[in-house]
Amino acid sequence: MVECAQEISSFNPVPTEYADFTVRRGDAVVDRRGRNSAVAGAVAVLGARGDVEVIPAYSARATSAGMLSRAGWRRLSGEVLDAVGEHARRVDGVYFSLHGAMGADGELDPEGALLEETCRLVGDGVPIVISLDLHGILTARMLRAIDGMAAYHTYPHVDFADTGARAARLLLWVLGRRRPPAMARVVIPALVRGDELITKSGCYGDVVREAQRLEREGRALAAAVLIGNPFTDVPELCSQTVVVAEDGEAAAAHAVRLAREFWAERFRMQAKLIPLDRAIAQARDMAGPVIFTDAADATSSGATGDSNVILHGLLRVGYDKPVLAPIVDPPAAAAAVRAGVGATITVRLGGARDPRFAPLEMTVEVDMLSRGRAVLETSRGALDAGPTAVLRTGCFTILAMSRPVSLFDRAMFLAHGRNPRDYHLTIVKSPYCEHHMFDAWAQKNFNIDAPGSTSADLRSLGHRVCRRPMFPLDEAVAFEPVPEVYRRAV
Secondary structure, eight states, X not given: OEEEEOOBOTTOXXXXXGXXXXXXXXXXXXXXXXXXXXXXXXXXXXHTOTTOOOXXXXXXXXXXXXXXXXXXXXXXXXXXXXXXXXXXXXXXOEEEEEOSOOOBTTBSOHHHHHHHHHHHHHOTTSOEEEEEOTTOOOOHHHHHHOSEEEEOOOSSOOOHHHHHHHHHHHHHHHHTOSSOOEEEEEEEOBOOOSGGGOTTTSHHHHHHHHHHHHHHTTSOSEEEEEOOOTTSOOTTOOEEEEEEESOHHHHHHHHHHHHHHHHHTTTTSSOOOEEHHHHHHHHHTSOSOEEEEOGGGOGGGTOOSOOOHHHHXXXXXXXXXXEEEEEEOHHHHHHHHHHOTTOEEEEEESOSSOTTSOOEEEEEEEEEEEOOEEEOTTTOOEEEOOSEEEEEETTEEEXXXXXXXXXXXXXXXXXXXXXXXGSSEEEEOSXXXXXXXXXXXXXXXXXXXXXXXXXXXXXXXOOOSSOSSOBTTSSSOOOOOOEEEXXXXX
């Protein structure tokens, strides 16, 4: 059992380093039993079998961020493959938990490189099954090295453990057969964002449910509709349908049909953004609470988290209702720690990591200090934002963190005694959160059109590496689904 997972934005100017990964070895890899994670889900299935011994080798996970540095990739990949090599000759199968949207300086297909080398180490006779985020970019190199895959079926993601369990059951199925299954995929030249990607309510969810039906009825061993991560600018960035089945022709037919259904909805699957000034003007007249979604600076998608654009806009018009705002600003947090609770200090807030944001000078009171620890409401995973300060000025409450962490729920706010329900306006640096987190009780959620390395205005990002033409980056993109079928010759 191996894990190596990170999602990156190629447009984030701050590189990820090896030190940004949480690394576990041996039994520590599987000590998270019962949690909502892919590894925990796989362990639950495999561990329930009396004839299966789980050999945990290595786990490395990092918060979404910028591209992994060359030195970081060299060390990380070396450790992963050393751990695989240590157990290579005593395993009958490999489960590999991946995200699918990694990127490194000098290696734009890290997952493909790891799987290719894992295949070489364990030998062609040992099956490899992976799990992926639905934002993963499944490459031809990856497909040539594996026997099957399972991917998330939900967005916002809640089926982490279920996906790991499905991957584990598929691995057991492959181990029980002499011939690997076929994997058919169709590459779709489209990048998508927006409300229609919410699987409970959007048209993307309709296509995903059809993939789930194929699994449930036994027509496919696994089926997925991957939308890639539009911020990971790599050669094979795309959307794609993937079907795993015993019969390659049947798998291909299902993958083509799913791809046609997805392509027909591509115009709907684009974000609807509102200009900041208009959102502020409307929000001022509302009873509240209201949410300003700053998806362009979403740390959970790979952004720096130090945009002050919305904050600056609110201050500029003299917004006079309570505002709660998160920001990643190591210098501001450090200054607050030095000054202590109760001190009044002047900080230059924002733009500490991404130079496109000009720092905003503010005089604030240090209201609270912490180590920046919290537990996600969603997966119960640990967050560590480093030294963190709650800063107050007028009606503004600012949570200044030293490190970016995933902000797709309320965990960091609540850990610092700040309930978003108590504020007229809360800035949320995540494209989508589970409905009950904010939307269930907020009067309105404004999806703000702002700059940033994870902007839903995909044309504004400046893709230079991914294959073209690509919708919506280019005009008049043509598409005729062509299935590719892979089956390991073992």
